[in-house]
Amino acid sequence: GAGVSQSPRYKVAKRGQDVALRCDPISGHVSLFWYQQALGQGPEFLTYFQNEAQLDKSGLPSDRFFAERPEGSVSTLKIQRTQQEDSAVYLCASSLGTSGGWVNEQFFGPGTRLTVL
Amino acid sequence: AQTVTQSQPEMSVQEAETVTLSCTYDTSESNYYLFWYKQPPSRQMILVIRQEAYKQQNATENRFSVNFQKAAKSFSLKISDSQLGDTAMYFCAFMKGADMRFGAGTRLTVKP
Incomplete structure (x- = not known):
């Protein structure tokens, strides 16, 4: 598809576990x-x-959160030593550019729902 | 810093009627962009309508229109002929450059 994709869609983690959330932006964004x-x-x-x-x-929110995009396309959001307050939906969005105008319009993925037990 | 306020946590409307969702924002910028996003229960954010601050003409997209009052820093969304599929969370958003700020949202329920 041509949209932003995220995986996994749902993630359940025990408190203290590390998680990695992936985002595939729109090609060329x-x-x-x-x-x-x-x-x-x-x-x-x-x-x-x-x-x-x-x-x-x-x-x-803290140094437990780390994000990377090493090749300028796919991005990973990593949360170390997860806490219950990290439970949320994590949304990824991409846009064509930042030079101004409508190239800045952001397109959103479906999100990853993280539940920390 | 820019802030966006949506003062109506929940609203409901009968099918085929018209509803207006409110949004105010605070900024010292003169040129920026405003958006209304819809987030159905499936969670994917969908752009409903957008407005450039330097344009005085209110944006319109089919049944959706805005009332943009720059001096008052107000950006309300009007949905005409409401349909059951309009049931969703609606978020107002302010954008300057790469910085986008969202309001807390309004949960709209369209009743048959």
Whole structure:
């Protein structure tokens, strides 16, 4: 398909386990974003890549959260030593560019629902 | 920092009627973009409508239209002829460059 895909769609982890969430952006999209969406809330920004460069990680809640995009396409969000408060839906979005205008429009994936027991 | 406020956590409307969802935002920027996204229970965010701040004309997409009041920093969404498939969470979003901020959302239920 031509859209943003994420895997897995659902992940259950025991507290203290490490998890890795994958995002496949739309082909050719330069920018990639990760958001955390708590139940009943709007998405909150976590981090942003332009190609392989992580330009903003100000939204990552702790040093247990780490994101990478080594080849400028697929991205992985890793959470180490998961805690119950990490339970949320993690959304990935991509956009064509950041030069301004509608190239900035973000297209969202279906999200990964993480439940930490 | 930009903030987006949606003051209606939940709303309902009868099928075929019209409903308006409210959104206000706070920014010192003069040029930016505003969006309404729909998130059905399946969770995929879908763009409903978008507005460029430098355009005074309100955006319209079929049954969806906005009332953009730049001075008041208000960006409401009007859904006409509501359909059962419009049942979803609706998020208002503000974008400047790569920075996008969302409101907390409004849960809309369309009743038959």
